[in-house]
Amino acid sequence: MHGPLNPESPVAAKVFPSPNHGERKEGRRPDMVILHYTGMASESEALQWLCNPVSQVSAHYFVFEDGRVLQLVPEARRAWHAGRSWWNGEDDTNSASIGIEIANAGHPGGLPPFPDAQIESVIALTKDIATRWRVPAERVLAHSDVAPGRKVDPGEKFPWEVLHEAGVGHWVKPASIQDGRFFSRGDRGMPVEALQAMFAMYGYGIKISGVFDEDTEKVVAAFQRHFRPERIDGVADASTIITLRDLIAKRPAPTAS
Known part of the structure; x- marks a missing residue:
């Protein structure tokens, strides 16, 4: 040093x-x-x-x-x-x-x-x-x-x-886990593309391909590990998607440096 x-x-x-x-x-x-x-x-x-x-x-x-x-x-x-x-x-x-x-x-x-x-x-x-x-x-x-x-x-x-x-980091209360529609490995289409775009908007490194591939599963699991730790399975269920949506919505506005 x-x-x-x-x-x-x-x-x-x-x-x-x-x-x-x-x-x-x-x-x-x-x-x-x-x-x-x-x-x-x-x-x-x-x-x-x-x-x-x-x-x-x-x-x-x-x-x-x-x-x-x-x-x-x-x-x-x-x-x-x-x-x-x-x-x-x-x-x-x-x-x-x-x-x-x-x-x-x-x-x-x-x-x-x-x-x-x-x-x-x-x-x-x-x-x-x-x-x-x-x-x-x-x-x-x-x-x-x-x-x-x-x-x-x-x-x-x-x-x-x-x-x-205590005033450190960005966090929202995770949405409760419930049954309903989910996206997982192998799914494809516009909803998957929209989901990938949300993760990219938050900052995660993810390709917006419309295909729920292994890399997408890894990003979903990483997100769950930080923001929805009750269940970490790489499956984008309603709880995961709502928690991500809430984080994006409640992100503080950027301040001028």
């Missing part, structure tokens, strides 16, 4: 530098925050991996289960956290974002709950970053949102609603 080893966020206790970072593409200013879980059984191993030059991965911040926060990469630098990803027309999510790794064993460890102290720190840290970099609420995202199918973190147990109640 260049310069004085003081964290840029007051929420972070200290700097624990990772060598894994580079220049942001064309001086891109970050206007996204992407949340991850580490997916490893040991916090210390996860931290060491993010700081190991062999790993080729990193994040700007690391949040321990007890709520302690370390800064690993300067905010102005491009950390290597999102990998192959896409959101709202951009395919270099790393250049556009600040990444936060949350220590949690994740799906490999049976999806343990996130402790309250940890979530409080995630909220405080994300709020601070979002305020300083003017990150819109709807651009606080899951790794799974920007890499559907390839990534599933921070997972369906992550308390997005709690974050939203």
Whole structure:
């Protein structure tokens, strides 16, 4: 890390530098925050991996289960956290974002709950970053949102609603699951095209083809994991579609920078 080893966020206790970072593409200013879980059984191993030059991965911040926060990469630098990803027309999510790794064993460890102290720190840290970099609420995202199918973190147990109640991220109450018409793999036609267009409008990387293919299923599952976690099956049922419609309708109007 260049310069004085003081964290840029007051929420972070200290700097624990990772060598894994580079220049942001064309001086891109970050206007996204992407949340991850580490997916490893040991916090210390996860931290060491993010700081190991062999790993080729990193994040700007690391949040321990007890709520302690370390800064690993300067905010102005491009950390290597999102990998192959896409959101709202951009395919270099790393250049556009600040990444936060949350220590949690994740799906490999049976999806343990996130402790309250940890979530409080995630909220405080994300709020601070979002305020300083003017990150819109709807651009606080899951790794799974920007890499559907390839990534599933921070997972369906992550308390997005709690974050939203504290003023972080965009969220609406999910529509209740009920019987009725749904769209799934193999369906095709104008309704599928309209559904794909809605997901694209929200920001997901999806081709508007009118065919409910494997990639569409992955996007639907990623959406459910973040916004309708009660059932994650990649099937676009009424609950999923209504929740997506409500999110689009209630998205805050863009503010002039």
